[in-house]
């Protein structure tokens with residue numbers, strides 16, 4: 001824990017407000033030892049500023065780990081605009097946000113996250129170069145690449161448990177958004193059985209039609225007696241209260257920070273649940289957007305080769321965690337620390 005605490009301090013956090021244009025945003029840079037802060041912008045109507053701050057600090061910290069484990073030269077950063085993406089995300093708000101990014105002068109590179117689309121990234125890109133995941137000269141929507149990495153990660157987790165095929169494997173997917181939906185497509189194509197939930201009931205109906213998925217009530221998805229639970233909505237779904245309810249023996253999904261506390265991974269381990277650390281399995285999107293910033297520009301083939309390494313990294317983490325009887329996220333954090341500390345000493 002002491003080691004983890006050393007990584008809890010953020011280097012910089014900015015609060016941007018423009019009441020006239022409705023902007024209330026936080027940009028957090030966690031750690032830039034490996035490179036400039038890179039991470040998406042989340043648009044979410046948190047009820048309190050504290051809740052928003054907690055969310056963005058945890059997310060930016062996670063980006064430091066994600067980048068480090070994926071072997072990239074970027075630091076951890078993330079932004080949060082406190083707003084409802086469906087009703088409040090006006091061009092004026094985005095204009096004010098672009099001005100905030102310009103003022104940060106290259107310390108933070110952004111891209112998509114929940115509530116922030118490719119169209120939004122394109123809008124910003126016309127105003128500042130510090131935006132990734134754009135369509136013009138960029139790599140576009142990172143979500144399909146994230147979904148591909150998660151799909152490979154689920155297979156790696158099953159393989160670790162001695163299951164060689166997805167045929168007949170039951171996966172409970174929480175959240176049918178950009179990543180969750182594509183993940184379902186891939187799982188369905190290889191014969192997996194799906195149980196799904198989303199706050200958007202229409203999405204569940206679509207999944208029923210498209211994949212023969214079984215719709216499940218929001219609170220019941222955790223309890224489904226599936227082989228795999230794939231959290232693909234927001235974070236904070238697994239805690240000391242909810243872990244005892246979990247029906248699956250593998251947790252592997254796209255959501256950032258699915259655990260309320262880092263220590264909750266130990267509860268999963270004690271329950272015999274294999275946990276694929278979030279920032280390892282969901283690194284595909286980051287790998288994709290970061291490739292835009294590489295000297296030669298975006299190279300799809302090279303990026304997909306890096307995404308193909310996600311299951312190898314996971315297999316290594318699973319094996320080390322099992323041999324050392326440690327939670328998988330401790331092992332993953334250690335890999336990140338090693339890389340950051342080595343860079344610090346150079």
Ligand code: NAI
Nearest residue numbers: 114142143146175176177178179198199233254255256285
């Ligand atoms: P999205 O906004 O497209 O989808 C989220 C979905 O979850 C929506 O359909 C929403 O209705 C649903 N949802 C929200 N709260 C829910 C709840 N309590 N129960 C069930 N469903 C709920 O977001 P996206 O891009 O698919 O991201 C999903 C997760 O993956 C997020 O945690 C995000 O931070 C993470 N992630 C996404 C990446 C990407 O490339 N898009 C990259 C890495 C992580």
